[in-house]
Amino acid sequence: MIFSINTKINKKNLLLKTICAYLIITPVWARNDRLHCFVLATVNKKPITTLDVWARFLFLPKMHQVFIPQSAFSQYAPSIFRQILMERLQLSLALEYKVEILSQQLDEMYQVWLKDLKKILPSIILLPEEIKIAKDQLKANLSWESYIEGRYGAEFFVSDQEVAMYKKNWNQRPPSLKYIRYGEIIIFYKSRPEEAFKEMENIKTMLDQGAPFTQVAMQFSQSNSKKNSGIIEWIPESALDPDLLKIFFQAPEGQILGPHILTNLRAVVCVVLLGRKTQGELKQVCPSDTEIKTILRQERKRVRIQQEMDKLLNGENYEILQGAEKYLSNSITE
Incomplete structure (x- = not known):
């Protein structure tokens, strides 16, 4: 029993040392300023941190083929944070209503997305961590669509x-x-x-x-x-x-x-x-009868989606931590 407890403590210490070492030596943090790891919000008690926001910020110049200096992090952080927050809320609600997105389904959607991206940026090559960011976004969108259809599909009927x-x-x-x-x-x-x-x-x-x-x-x-x-x-x-x-x-x-x-x-x-x-x-x-039904159905769906988004942002299944908005609105070395 004592051996088991000591093993758990040693594993925990090793994990903490590894995380600290990673934050010190990773080139991403090789700046004159140091990025603080700060929990900005929790969705169903799962954290969204400044590191999550920072990873997406680094992805911006590559995705859009523009120069964005790292010193501009505080400018883009609020938009990126709210983007991540909305995705986590959508995934959380989809999970609550047992919406399951299969890996194959997500991979197929990713390939379509990548094909469209390469029409704009033919030479782009994504790193594994960048692919994960893209798939996180796609999974949130796909889960949200499935949730809306599953819960409110009957409302979209067109006579x-x-x-x-x-x-x-x-x-x-x-x-x-x-x-x-x-x-x-x-x-x-x-x-x-x-x-x-x-x-x-x-x-x-x-x-x-x-x-x-x-x-x-x-x-x-x-x-x-x-x-x-x-x-x-x-x-x-x-x-x-x-x-x-x-x-x-x-x-x-x-x-x-x-x-x-x-x-x-x-x-x-x-x-x-x-x-x-x-x-x-x-x-x-x-348009044909089928096309008209699709047009009217999509219009009703659009209204319902906006209503549900308002509910998400006014819900109680997330918490923005005290100081998060202040942190996001200032420099990253606050």
């Missing part, structure tokens, strides 16, 4: 009467009806937009340096459009938020605009106009 009404409205659209195609990166806020605005300013800096808009949207946007790389396909101008419509009123195609605050949506956005056309120019035909 034949709704399809008939959609067709009627479609056929009444005048040829002069204006459409736009655009890209969006969205960060939502609860009450005050200041923090979200600062985060978007950092994202805009990356875009100004040449980071691919679609790639940045996939990583940082909080809108459901991130699944489509932030691209909103041809949509009637009348369906846009009034504040967003004002932004696009005289916007030149291809220019990234923002950050802008959309008060109705409680969101800060960066957008890029990709095209303008009329109903007549698009020469669209009315």
Whole structure:
């Protein structure tokens, strides 16, 4: 019995020594300043630390092919932290409702993601730790989709009467009806937009340096459009938020605009106009019944997802530790 206890103590001491040695000699920390390991939050009692945030920060320049100095960590830390927090909350809720993502399913999704990434960055090679970060993000997205479908799928049912009404409205659209195609990166806020605005300013800096808009949207946007790389396909101008419509009123195609605050949506956005056309120019035909059901179903799903995200961020299954926000808003050597 004594031998067993001593063995456990020795193993624990060895583990602590190994961790300390790793933090001292790892090149990542080879800076004039030292990064403190600080627990920022817990999700179901599992910690999110500054090291988690730091690992993703180091991944940014490679993912977006831009120069980001390590001294800029404090600028990007809040966005990255909230990204990790949302992923952990989504995974936690999926686990609570027994949503299981098989390894094969995750690997297949990763290969699709990697293929799309290499269309933008053909020469990129990911390290094992970077692959893990990518898979963590993908697993959170996949788990969240499965959870929403499993719990609320019945709400997304579309009746034949709704399809008939959609067709009627479609056929009444005048040829002069204006459409736009655009890209969006969205960060939502609860009450005050200041923090979200600062985060978007950092994202805009990356875009100004040449980071691919679609790639940045996939990583940082909080809108459901991130699944489509932030691209909103041809949509009637009348369906846009009034504040967003004002932004696009005289916007030149291809220019990234923002950050802008959309008060109705409680969101800060960066957008890029990709095209303008009329109903007549698009020469669209009315979607089939199946396509209409998919369109209406996705719209209902989008609303439900936003409601569930609000619930997550107002829930009780996580705790942001005292001092975390202050730590994130200052330099890494606070």
